[in-house]
Structure formats: C-alpha cells, structure tokens
Amino acid sequence: MKTKYYNISKITGLFLFLALFSISGCLGDFEEINRNKLRPTEKEIDYDGVASGGYFTDFQKRIIPTRGRGEGTDRINEYQITLNLASDSWAGYFSPTLNKFNNGNNFTTYYMIVGWVDYTYTTMYRNIVNPWFQIRQQTHEVKKDQDGNVTFEKKDIVNQSTYSIAQIIKIMGLHKTTDMFGPLPYNKVGSGSFLVPYDSQEVIYRSFFKELQEAIETLNIYANNQSTLLKNYDGVYHGDVNKWMKLGNSLMLRLAMRVRYADESLAREYANKAITNPGGLIENVADIAMLKSEGNFEYDNSLKLISDGYNDTRMGATIQTYLKGFNDPRIASYFRKGSINNQNDYFALRAGIPMPNNVKAHNSFSLPNIESETPVYWFKASETYFLKAEAALYGLIGGNAEEFYNQGIKTSFQENGVALGDYLTRDAIPASFEDPFNSAYNAPRPSGTSKKWSSASTQEQHLEQIITQKYLAIFPDGQEAWSEWRRTGYPKQILVFENKTNQGILTGNGSNQGVRRFPFPQSEKIQNTENVAKAGALLNGPDNSATRLWWDKNPNIN
Structure with missing residues (x-):
C-alpha cells in the first residue's frame, strides 16, 4: 500500500491524464461507475427509500475520503493529497514526516502541483456529485421534453425525505469543495452533464441555504409520522431522521457564520433559521455526525494508515504551541508522545522544512493518536457552541457569548473523555515552537491570546479566543480549520519555513x-474551456492561489 502511494506521488502527471481520458463529461455512465451489487430490483423501487439506499453507503464515505474495512487504499490516497498535505498542513494540524514529495515542491510549501490539483477536484467534486445525481434520479420522476431538457418532479414523502438526506450530505461535501476552489458548476450540473457554466461562490452559498431549509422542512413532515429512514444504508445516523435535521440545522449555522464578513444580513437570517428551525442543533455528544464502525458499518480512519503505514505525517507546529502553552489535556487524546534523547514529550514538525539527510530523523516525532476504528467526524457538538458564541458576540443571535464559549470547551472535553479541572479559570498563553534537532526552525509564540475569558478583552480578542478554541475542538478537521483561519485570521499560525509557491x-x-x-484544475481548462474562462470573471482576482474567495472579506486581513 505504501509503495502504491509513492508511485502515485512520483508520477503526478498521471492524475491529469486520468482526469482527461477516463472521466466522462456526461453523467450518463453514473450507474455503471457506482453500481452496487446489493442494489435493489425494480420491484423494490420506492419502498422506504431502499431504491436509492444502495448509493448512500458509498456516498457518505466520499465526503471525507474514508475506506470501508478491507477495501483498497484509493480513499486513503485521496485523503492524503486533498486534505492531509493541503489544509491539514495549512491549518497547522500536521506536517509531513519528510518533505519529499516532488522534491519539496508541493502543497505544504505552497506549490500547486497540476496533477494534485486535478486529483483534488475529482475527489472533492466529481466523486461527490456522481452518487448524489444517482439518488436524485431514483427519488424523482425524470422527464425529458422534445428539446432534450430534463426536469425532476417530486415523488411521495418517502422519496422526498430520502432526497433531503442526500441534499444534506451533498452540501456537507460540496461546501468544502467551493471553499477550496470558489466558483463551481453547481446549479446546472444536475441536468446530467459536468460541462456546464460555473456559479459564483455567492450563488452557490445561497443555493446551499435554500436547499438546507427545504430539506429540514421536508424531514420534519416525515418525522411527524416516522422517525427512521435508510436505516440499513446510513452509516452516520443509522436512519435517525431527527438527527439528520440536527445536522442540517448545524450545517446551516456553520455556513451562516462563514459568510458573516461578506453579507452580514444573510448570515443573520440563516443563523436565526438554524437555531429556530424544527429539529434543533447538534449540542450533545450523542448527536455528533460521524462515520463510526458499528454493526454492519465498518470503516478505517485514513489518518491511521497515512501516519503509521505510510509514515507520512506528524504533529504540526501550530497546534503544538497552543496545546502545550495552554497545558491542554486534550493533547493526549490527539497525539502520542515521541522520544528524543531519552526525553518523552510531544514533538512537532514545522511545515516546509527541508528534507533531512537522515530519512529517519523525524520518526520519533509525535504521531496522531488515531486507530483504524477512530470515528471520522463530520460535525462535533462543541463546534455548535463556538458558532453560537461568535454569532452572539456580534449580535446575530441572542444569548451570551461567554456562556456559549465556555460550554463549547466543556463539550469538547466531554467529547474527548478528559476532565475539565480548572482549565476555564487558569490563565495561559501559547508556547513558542522549538525544534529538538535544529534551532534554525524555531519560531516565537504565534499569539498572546489566553483561554480564560475576560470582560476586559475587546470584541476582536474574544473572537480570537472563540476561533482558537474551536480550532482545538474540531481537530482533526483541517479543511474546516483552514477555512476559519482564512475567514478570521485565527488561530495565528507558525509560518511555513520555505515558501516555494508557483501561484503568487x-x-x-x-x-x-x-x-x-x-486554482481551477487543468482538466477543466481543457474539457470545459469556455465555462472555466468565464468563471475567471467570478473571482476577486486572477486564477491563482493568492486570490481570496467571496466570503474571505475580513477587513482586518490584508
């Protein structure tokens, strides 16, 4: 498995070749690509959502690439390239054990490898749209007029509710994708082709909000009579419709806060819908959205093989400075101690350092404390409280920001099975970063923020506290942490040691x-040339990796 990954990384141009010649521009081959041997017969169509149920199990494994027990390494490789060597590194959660990929010119040093960008787009866009489209077909009456225009008409409440769950899953995945690329083909891709115009990120987000609202309202109607749907196919909630409503509302709140700097009125509208909609929010550990091995559902956490099998990732410098500086007991839940010079401690790597002459030099640094059966988290209960804390801090919703902040920390400690002690009342600030082998890689403490809430702090200082604690709570979701860092500037990061950018x-x-x-993938520039060219006008600058997204409008960041 290890050799398979290295072969991929050494010939990254292969990704582009595969993207151009093995991926169809039309969705007509979805059924063959996604064919499930357990798929029901035509006679079973429309029975309690079972007709489309066969697609859900694999669909859910694509949101954060996760393999089922005994499957190959494709999903793990997808996770490594699209997340672990990208957002996980940019957020300071992890750093590669050796900066060997493409001779150090890779995502972790701000170098955008063309093949990796294409692979990311395929993983986070096409692979998510494929099963969603199949479910849409199964749950609607599909009609085509004489001009070839396709329409999707609603069926009964069972099919509508099945589709509503698919909508929540789709948005859970594609909000990550638009937060990676910005504009995407979205509203017109449902017609059956990928080769359609791009929508701006603002249009996509407004569509997300409307679709989530409709999904929640539909599921609420269904829940008035039945509480279970897709039980045998749903690895997240095992068919619990009420929990799907909670996830839909919580996701709405996440997205509402994401757009706060771009459109405050839109953020206020949907933050309030999220907290008042039927179903409620994810506020208890029992309601966490995750893929967890249970019953017939068995998953392998991708980080386990990347860290212990491939030996390719270690604790990042940024998260170490906050966890150690705060004397945070969650550090033992997140990482394992390493041993250097007979000293057992949590040793981290700074991103972007040159590859050492001794290839085993960093093996003794801290590994993630993750096993194959560790759940893959989509949305933790602690995140909800930090979202509410920020919303209350800026007057978007009612409530007390300090109380929400403290409850977020308490819930995170509960999620990790750690005693709270005097954590909330004890002052502490982040530590400086020290490399145990080379002092040239050392860095001063990234911030002077404290974890203890103080009435003397400014609104901006409180925001830094909220986002910093959210960052610690949602680990290891590097994609979400990277998005929040871009949006708010927090938590302040240990800088990449070498910046080898080819993207400005x-x-x-x-x-x-x-x-x-x-940047937009090369495969799209070749296959969907005209629409990609037009999409450039939807950006706030050139098509490179220095251009800020639509929601990335914090006036304090320049």
Missing part, C-alpha cells in the same frame, strides 16, 4: 496571506 502566494504574518484557494 505570500507567506504573511501568521494571520493573513498564505494559501487562499486552489
């Missing part, structure tokens, strides 16, 4: 600059 990226000061987006 500036290193910044730990709060700004850095990677803001992925």
